[in-house]
Amino acid sequence: MSGLLGSLSIALSSLIANQQALETSANNVANVNTPGFSRQRPVMIAGDPVVLGRLSFGTGVVMQKLESLRDPILELRLNQESQTQGQLDSTLSALQQVQVTFSGTDSGIGDAISKFFDSVQQLSTDPTSLSLRQGVLTAAGNLATSFNTASHNLQTQRSNLDLNVVQTVGEINTLTPQIAALNQQITTFENVHQDASALIDQRGALIRQLSSLVDVSVIQTEHGITLTTSNGTPLVAQERSFQLTTQIAAGGIHKIFAGTVDITGLIPAGKLGGLLDVRDNRIPALQASLDQLAAGLATALNTAHRSGFDLNGTAGTDLFVPPAAGGAGAAAALSVAITDPTLLAASSDGTPGSNGNLAVISAVHDQAVAAGQKPLDFYSRLVFQVGSDTANAAADLSASQLILRQLEDQRASISGVSLDEEAANIVRYQTAYQAAARVISTVNTLLDTAVNLGT
Amino acid sequence: MRVNPNPMPDLLAALNRTRQDTQEALLELSSGRRVNQPSDDPAAAAILVQNHDQTTVTARYLQSLSSIQGQFQTADSALNSVILVMQRALTLGVEGANGTLSDTDRAAVAAELQGIQDQLISLGNTSFQGRALFAGTLTNSPPFVKDNTVASGVRYDGNDAVNAVQIGDGYQIAVNKPGSQLFVAPGHDVFQAMTGLIKAMQSNSGFTAAMTALRDAFDYTSGQRVFYGNTMNQAQSQSTYLGSAKLQLSQQENTLAAADVAGAASRLVNSETATNATLAAIGRISQLSLFDFLK
Numbered sequence: 001m002s003g004l005l006g007s008l009s010i011a012l013s014s015l016i017a018n019q020q021a022l023e024t025s026a027n028n029v030a031n032v033n034t035p036g037f038s039r040q041r042p043v044m045i046a047g048d049p050v051v052l053g054r055l056s057f058g059t060g061v062v063m064q065k066l067e068s069l070r071d072p073i074l075e076l077r078l079n080q081e082s083q084t085q086g087q088l089d090s091t092l093s094a095l096q097q098v099q100v101t102f103s104g105t106d107s108g109i110g111d112a113i114s115k116f117f118d119s120v121q122q123l124s125t126d127p128t129s130l131s132l133r134q135g136v137l138t139a140a141g142n143l144a145t146s147f148n149t150a151s152h153n154l155q156t157q158r159s160n161l162d163l164n165v166v167q168t169v170g171e172i173n174t175l176t177p178q179i180a181a182l183n184q185q186i187t188t189f190e191n192v193h194q195d196a197s198a199l200i201d202q203r204g205a206l207i208r209q210l211s212s213l214v215d216v217s218v219i220q221t222e223h224g225i226t227l228t229t230s231n232g233t234p235l236v237a238q239e240r241s242f243q244l245t246t247q248i249a250a251g252g253i254h255k256i257f258a259g260t261v262d263i264t265g266l267i268p269a270g271k272l273g274g275l276l277d278v279r280d281n282r283i284p285a286l287q288a289s290l291d292q293l294a295a296g297l298a299t300a301l302n303t304a305h306r307s308g309f310d311l312n313g314t315a316g317t318d319l320f321v322p323p324a325a326g327g328a329g330a331a332a333a334l335s336v337a338i339t340d341p342t343l344l345a346a347s348s349d350g351t352p353g354s355n356g357n358l359a360v361i362s363a364v365h366d367q368a369v370a371a372g373q374k375p376l377d378f379y380s381r382l383v384f385q386v387g388s389d390t391a392n393a394a395a396d397l398s399a400s401q402l403i404l405r406q407l408e409d410q411r412a413s414i415s416g417v418s419l420d421e422e423a424a425n426i427v428r429y430q431t432a433y434q435a436a437a438r439v440i441s442t443v444n445t446l447l448d449t450a451v452n453l454g455t
Numbered sequence: 456m457r458v459n460p461n462p463m464p465d466l467l468a469a470l471n472r473t474r475q476d477t478q479e480a481l482l483e484l485s486s487g488r489r490v491n492q493p494s495d496d497p498a499a500a501a502i503l504v505q506n507h508d509q510t511t512v513t514a515r516y517l518q519s520l521s522s523i524q525g526q527f528q529t530a531d532s533a534l535n536s537v538i539l540v541m542q543r544a545l546t547l548g549v550e551g552a553n554g555t556l557s558d559t560d561r562a563a564v565a566a567e568l569q570g571i572q573d574q575l576i577s578l579g580n581t582s583f584q585g586r587a588l589f590a591g592t593l594t595n596s597p598p599f600v601k602d603n604t605v606a607s608g609v610r611y612d613g614n615d616a617v618n619a620v621q622i623g624d625g626y627q628i629a630v631n632k633p634g635s636q637l638f639v640a641p642g643h644d645v646f647q648a649m650t651g652l653i654k655a656m657q658s659n660s661g662f663t664a665a666m667t668a669l670r671d672a673f674d675y676t677s678g679q680r681v682f683y684g685n686t687m688n689q690a691q692s693q694s695t696y697l698g699s700a701k702l703q704l705s706q707q708e709n710t711l712a713a714a715d716v717a718g719a720a721s722r723l724v725n726s727e728t729a730t731n732a733t734l735a736a737i738g739r740i741s742q743l744s745l746f747d748f749l750k
Contacts, residue, residue, distance in 0.1 A: 121515045
């Protein structure tokens with residue numbers, strides 16, 4: 001095929017190809033702010049040549065495909081870092097609430113312990129004074145209340161986290177069917193060799209969202225993708241999605257089930273992983289420490305108190321209601337056992353004016369009561385631990401944010417739409433289109449000349 | 456290499472960071488504290504718990520010292536009166552013993568000595584805020600009671616126990632001396648000596664022995680008074696020490712927790728500058744693309 005009509009057809013192919021390219025640019029510009037969108041690039045190739053004798057002639061241009069620019073490995077790294085960030089984010093915000101219970105040296109358990117021993121020392125200067133005796137009972141009451149409050153706060157935070165866990169499972173359950181539906185659409189498109197790029201981008205964005213909630217492994221198969229948690233619980237298998245369920249368990253907290261399998265302890269990352277870690281490990285550990293301290297302190301003070309005599313010369317009884325064996329729940333249940341200030345056992349020999357047993361009670365201040373540590377040593381270590389856990393989570397989170405930002409940068413440098421680039425491309429396509437139009441008009445003139453040769 | 460065509464998220468993240476720095480610096484300045492939460496400085500927060508306890512304890516030692524001081528002063532002045540009235544008794548004894556007094560005069564002196572005896576009992580029963588100071592730990596009733604069935608005519612109802620009060624870590628001081636040691640110590644019984652002198656005065660005989668016994672009791676009791684003087688001295692020096700310990704604790708607290716005002720202020724200025732620069736950058740970049748130059 002050659003001749004003027006051939007030139008016309010070549011120019012036409014150029015018009016079509018450049019118009020399509022212009023459309024691609026227009027679409028890129030339109031999606032400049034679409035999250036997860038990967039820019040597309042037109043791939044044009046020269047048309048198959050025709051051979052005439054010794055010569056082969058080109059046949060114009062063909063738009064072979066529109067290529068989406070994305071890096072699957074980078075997407076994977078982004079998903080992983082989103083999991084880490086989701087986990088650290090929820091851990092940090094939970095720990096920041098937890099540490100409030102342990103902040104402030106002028107209030108809270110540490111202060112209540114100091115004030116209790118202070119009141120005992122004060123009584124020792126005037127052991128028969130009823131008002132000072134009442135002062136000791138009040139300080140003991142405040143000590144018990146401070147443990148009750150701390151324990152109650154931790155329990156409240158645990159319940160709030162539990163609520164959050166249930167909500168997060170709900171979010172996961174709304175995301176997985178959407179991903180499954182996209183999988184199906186993508187498969188349908190690809191089966192007829194159509195470009196599913198926009199759908200793949202949408203699915204990628206949803207997987208990112210899912211990754212920030214739970215640890216997700218993406219397995220690419222020829223029939224689409226499968227999403228599982230890192231322990232192998234399926235979330236999405238091609239066109240099917242699997243719901244997670246929650247069931248209330250002992251202690252009023254929810255366990256997470258996949259089918260009939262309890263996977264509560266098997267979610268290490270994502271927002272859900274962070275929530276579960278604080279709910280099931282960190283807060284219970286703190287509660288156990290508080291119980292240990294409350295039980296140890298109450299038991300030691302009871303022993304000291306029983307070794308003395310009250311204002312009536314009667315042997316002392318327990319100062320605090322004895323904590324349950326093993327100390328479980330001691331902080332929440334701690335309460336003062338006596339209300340009558342005359343029953344305070346200050347005397348060491350039964351005479352009312354003796355203050356000898358107050359020295360025994362005061363000595364508990366420097367006695368190993370919990371894990372071989374003095375009461376305030378134990379408590380200050382607890383404060384340190386809570387503080388350093390929170391500080392570490394904050395540092396890890398800002399590191400993770402930095403990594404995520406860099407990965408986003410990398411992703412955008414490959415997939416992001418640049419308006420400058422698109423503007424330049426549009427100029428190129430416009431010029432090519434105008435040139436092709438000029439060719440058509442030239443061919444038209446030539447044809448005109450040929451047709452009207454006789455006149 | 457192609458760069459990220461949309462730097463906005465990076466800039467917004469940077470803006471978020473600088474605003475966070477501003478907030479932290481402002482919090483430090485407004486609260487006056489560097490450590491507001493354990494995570495601000497976990498090690499300092501843990502030390503602050505101990506510091507707070509030691510401050511409480513030290514303040515208590517100081518208060519204990521001042522509250523036992525009143526008790527000491529009362530006891531000391533009671534003993535001072537004891538010494539004065541015993542001196543009067545000694546003078547009366549000397550007068551009675553020189554043999555120039557008539558029977559009527561001696562009877563009058565004996566009556567005055569009896570009055571001194573009553574005064575001594577009353578001084579022995581001195582109380583402070585309702586507590587008998589010389590009763591050992593049986594502080595709720597007067598320790599010295601008149602009783603003709605005992606040889607001295609005065610019965611001691613107190614005990615020998617001593618109370619101690621803590622005025623430093625591992626530092627306790629005895630805060631009372633039982634009447635059994637002060638007034639009725641075996642061989643130095645004040646009341647016994649007084650009764651002996653009264654009897655000598657009434658019978659006009661046995662003055663030498665009675666006076667020897669009274670002098671001995673006088674010397675002994677005067678000697679015992681030193682206890683209160685010594686303890687008050689100890690209390691004084693301990694209270695000086697505790698004052699400086701308290702100051703040190705408050706300095707430590709300050710070093711650990713107080714805001715670094717200069718540092719925080721300069722961080723505030725820095726973060727504000729950074730915020731403004733970032734804002735200016737955002738204002739510039741967002742407007743320009745090649746589209747603006749194509750006509």
